[in-house]
Amino acid sequence: MVKYVLVTGGVLSGLGKGVISSSTGVILRSLGFRVTAIKIDPYINIDAGTMSPFEHGEVFVLDDGGEADLDLGNYERFMDLTLNRDNNITTGKIYHHVIEKERKGGFLGKTVQVVPHITDAIQEWVERVASIGVDGNPAPPDICIIELGGTIGDIEHGPFIEAMRQFQWRVGKENFCNIHVSLVPVVGAVGEQKTKPTQASVRELRALGLSPDMIVCRSSVPVAPEVCTKVASFCHVAPNSVISVHDVSNLYRVPLLLMSQGLPGIILSKFGLNSPRKVARMTSWERVAQEVDDLNGADPAKAVHIAVVGKYTHLSDAYLSVIRALQHSAQFVHRKLAIDWIESLYLEDAAKTEHHQEYEDAWAKVKAAHGLLVPGGFGDRGVEGKILAAQYARTNKVPYLGVCLGMQVAVIEYARNVVGLQDANSTEFNEQATHPVVIFMPEGSKTHMGATMRLGSRRTDFVEDKSSVVRRLYGGADGVDERHRHRYEVNPDYISRIEEKGLSFVGFGDSKLRAEIVELPYAPAGSEGGHPYYVGVQYHPEFKTRHTRPSPPFLGLMLAASGQLEAWLDTHSGQLGNKDSSDEETSFSL
Secondary structure, three states: OOOEEEEOOOOOOOHHHHHHHHHHHHHHHHHOOOEEEEEEEOOOOOHHHHHHHHOOOOOOEEOOOOOOHHHHHHOOOOOOOOEEEEEEHHHHHHHHHHHEEEEOOOOOOOOOOOOOOOOHHHHHOOOHHHHHOOOOOOOOOOEEEEEEEOOOOOHHHHHHHHHHHHHHHHHHHHEEEEEEEOOOOOOOOOOOOOHHHHHHHHHHHHHHHOOOOOEEEEEEOOOOHHHHHHHHHHHHHOOOHHEEEEOOOOOOOOHHHHOOOOOOOHHHHHHOOOOOOOOOOOHHHHHHHHHHEEEHOOOOHHHHEEEEOOOOOOOOOHHHHHHHHHHHHHHHHHOEEEEEEEEEHHHHHHHHHHHHHHHHHHHHHHHHEEEEEEOOOOOOOOHHHHHHHHHHHHHHOOEEEEEOOOHHHHHHHHHHHHOOHHHHHHHHOOOOEEEEEEOOOOOOOOOOOOOOOOOEEEEEOOOOOOOEEEEEEHHOOOOOEEEEOOOOOEEHHHHHHHHHHOOEEEEEEOOOOEEEEOOOOOOOOOOOOOEOOEEEEEEOOHHOOOOOOOHHHHHHHHHHHHOHHHHHHOOOOOOOOOOOOOOEEOOOOO
């Protein structure tokens, strides 16, 4: 029988339910359990695919092409899982499913209502996902973690809370555990920790039919033992079931913090389970957590500066997976990372007068950077600034990585300034371009936005060029499977003309119909000819990064920016760690 852990949140959003859910999964996997995760988003959108990054942060793409909430990325990175579109439930998906069933006569003439039809659909969805093996293992998971997005009391939560209230009886209370994440604010000159918000939140949760088995108290500082005791007393939980999660130096310390306070013992006791392993295997987490602390404390003057040139740069969640890929790469090569955010609009000549100071500051960051990264994006705002960034990186031999649109602007820049096609552009930005070097995909839709891009894991085959720096970073593989999310691609009619001038297309998809990877010939920094690292990839390698296996294109950028790429290529095969690698055992009290 699958066991279910429901994570709810109270007082306000943004408390870190996703990190708590992911950390819980890490701990349970370290004890030998098979774990899966589901994120419930109460918004009416079918998925996150049509939402602006300003609304909801990045859109995380899964192997099967599902466009999901960024918390799915947290789950995959923390728990080292591969999830699919059904691991993300939205109000839109549930209502669409129920309405489709009603249109086909599936309810036999009954009046379709929120209760029981919507709530039943939610429960059936959860049970179906929890019965599917994860990562190629046909056996169903032992434990399914369900994160309910938002805050208790939100109007849109209603059907999901009611569904979970029923679900606890459907699967049996002994198979259902509710972790409630709430805020304990620190107020006043003496720093008094207040429990009233948590009390009110739990009271509302219990009024809706759910009673927490564990309360995670989020605070800026450790929650005092007497405050935890007070929360337990007023919220009807055992004193040892109140856990303090205060701000820590880095995210890798959260699972360790939960472990140290006995979270796995509480969950296993609730479920009546014995751990497959006597002790948890968490040594890698301890090591990485300490390494990150050491790097964060390193001399800032020795940091590797990566300038990220984009259009959502004042909202870091819009590039969350990019940030993680850079962090994982920096940790892997033992370098302190400094990300310099640059609004691409301010690099354009038009900004010289209207935004003169921003223009000067943006170019100062570009010129001071050890490496440049242009991530994916849509729309023409700021695109000329991205093209100028690519040109600067190419002509000044600054390590460059272009992802999705970042690859396209590198091709456009090269076509204009090296090939001599001055009007080269993407039809996304100029449908009448004389030289459309980037074009709309032939199978794409211009009338519907949702799930109409080239999405999900697709194969990229390398050309027979053993000298390709990207191929070498992938360990000399014949091909790679990476995730895509785009509507526009390099026009194959221009590839030969561009290659004649020196920009190599080294990876293709769909039997060489789609350009996937471009690079300039590699040459170590300071040498004549070539480039220390100038790479563009049409796919999004950031979606598959892990803290033990950083994404190869991002690793290449970090190696080049820190002056280590030549030595790495000489001494490594590009293998970046193994999935589910053996970890030493670390004892924690259960």
